[in-house]
Amino acid sequence: MILVTGGAGFIGSNFVLDWLAQCDEPVLNLDALTYAGNLRNLASLQGDGRHVFVHGDIGDRALVERLLAEHRPRAIVHFAAESHVDRSIHGPAAFVKTNVEGTFALLEAARGHWGTLDGDARSSFRFLHVSTDEVYGSLGPRDAAFTEEHAYRPNSPYSASKAASDHLVRAWHHTYGLPVVTTNCSNNYGPYQFPEKLIPLMIVNALAGQPLPVYGDGMQVRDWLYVGDHCSGIRAVLERGRIGETYNIGGWNEKPNRDIVATICALLDELRPDPAGPHARLVTHVSDRPGHDRRYAIDARKIERELGWRPAETFDSGIRKTLRWYLDHPQWVAEVRSGAYRDWLATNYARR
Ligand code: NAD
Ligand code: DAU
Numbered sequence: 001m002i003l004v005t006g007g008a009g010f011i012g013s014n015f016v017l018d019w020l021a022q023c024d025e026p027v028l029n030l031d032a033l034t035y036a037g038n039l040r041n042l043a044s045l046q047g048d049g050r051h052v053f054v055h056g057d058i059g060d061r062a063l064v065e066r067l068l069a070e071h072r073p074r075a076i077v078h079f080a081a082e083s084h085v086d087r088s089i090h091g092p093a094a095f096v097k098t099n100v101e102g103t104f105a106l107l108e109a110a111r112g113h114w115g116t117l118d119g120d121a122r123s124s125f126r127f128l129h130v131s132t133d134e135v136y137g138s139l140g141p142r143d144a145a146f147t148e149e150h151a152y153r154p155n156s157p158y159s160a161s162k163a164a165s166d167h168l169v170r171a172w173h174h175t176y177g178l179p180v181v182t183t184n185c186s187n188n189y190g191p192y193q194f195p196e197k198l199i200p201l202m203i204v205n206a207l208a209g210q211p212l213p214v215y216g217d218g219m220q221v222r223d224w225l226y227v228g229d230h231c232s233g234i235r236a237v238l239e240r241g242r243i244g245e246t247y248n249i250g251g252w253n254e255k256p257n258r259d260i261v262a263t264i265c266a267l268l269d270e271l272r273p274d275p276a277g278p279h280a281r282l283v284t285h286v287s288d289r290p291g292h293d294r295r296y297a298i299d300a301r302k303i304e305r306e307l308g309w310r311p312a313e314t315f316d317s318g319i320r321k322t323l324r325w326y327l328d329h330p331q332w333v334a335e336v337r338s339g340a341y342r343d344w345l346a347t348n349y350a351r352r
Pocket of ligand 1: 005006007008009010011012030031032033034035036037038056057058059078079080081082083084098102130131132133162184185186187188189194
């Protein structure tokens with residue numbers, strides 16, 4: 001089996017669902033169920049013996065050691081993290097705790113487990129660390145896209161904590177020989193994304209007739225990738241990636257935020273017209289994110305050259321699928337928008 005951390009979050013749950021749709025190898029899913037973890041994402045796996053869910057923290061070394069000894073996974077795919085830049089600005093401590101200290105604890109437990117393996121089990125074991133393009137910092141309008149050789153220049157508490165975790169993973173390979181691979185991916189979108197991130201926030205606000213808050217001039221550029229493509233990239237790296245290497249994963253799809261919001265509004269006008277008028281009437285420019293990175297872009301040629309991976313979705317196909325998913329799952333949306341989510345909206349948007 002494989003151990004997945006953070007498998008109740010956005011990308012982790014998509015990964016677990018895709019994995020079990022494609023093979024019968026069981027998944028041990030360790031997730032602390034923070035505000036971002038949601039077992040409803042995995043409801044279709046209820047009663048499926050191939051999925052074993054454990055509610056727990058990656059920083060709980062005794063728990064992780066026990067799970068590794070009991071289940072003896074052949075690989076760890078590490079998604080668990082605090083993942084939202086705006087939250088890292090309001091409260092960086094949780095980011096250091098989970099992303100840095102949690103990854104450290106997981107690496108130490110993995111090193112202990114790997115030390116007990118021999119033969120094929122030892123040589124085929126992998127620790128796959130899921131990271132982000134934000135560790136490379138911000139690009140100017142004409143700079144070349146990030147390659148794996150780009151210097152680390154993280155600018156937010158989130159990206160600094162992810163950069164620190166990448167460095168730990170690298171060092172555990174270099175010093176102890178732990179068979180690691182790291183992926184650095186661009187912005188994901190798709191089903192089950194918590195509506196604190198740009199695309200789902202705009203969709204659920206537009207559906208509720210609420211303002212669509214665009215930070216600053218809205219000309220910040222991100223490289224958008226459909227989540228299913230990120231999952232297939234991770235599977236390729238897990239199967240065929242070279243030990244100790246990093247692989248950038250991206251969508252070849254750079255777009256300014258303003259265009260993303262305009263596309264969502266136009267598609268909603270087509271799929272769910274609002275009698276009050278075009279959804280674009282709700283766009284509201286608000287004050288910018290402190291330290292806002294202007295542009296990210298991934299050069300994904302290494303993963304294509306070495307592993308034959310390319311995204312399957314275009315932005316047009318991916319965003320349509322995503323919108324349809326949110327339109328078809330009003331109950332999921334209503335549940336995640338209740339309770340603590342409202343406190344977050346007040347914290348992040350009330351004084352903008
Ligand atoms: P998410 O916030 O939706 O999910 C994170 C999951 O981790 C949640 O289920 C949460 O409960 C769990 N978790 C948090 N702290 C934990 C802990 N201490 N122990 C165990 N579980 C814990 O995040 P996401 O968007 O799915 O991102 C997953 C990973 O991919 C992260 O490492 C993130 O840095 C990386 N990444 C995300 C994107 C993106 O666009 N979302 C892009 C590139 C890389
Ligand atoms: O690049 C990969 C990263 O992408 C991941 O590592 C992170 O986990 C993920 O959260 C994401 O980070 P961003 O900060 O780029 O994503 P977010 O969806 O928060 O914002 C995308 C852009 O939209 C960014 O320029 C900020 C802007 N934005 C965001 C929100 C929430 C707005 O203009 N208004 C908003 O309300």
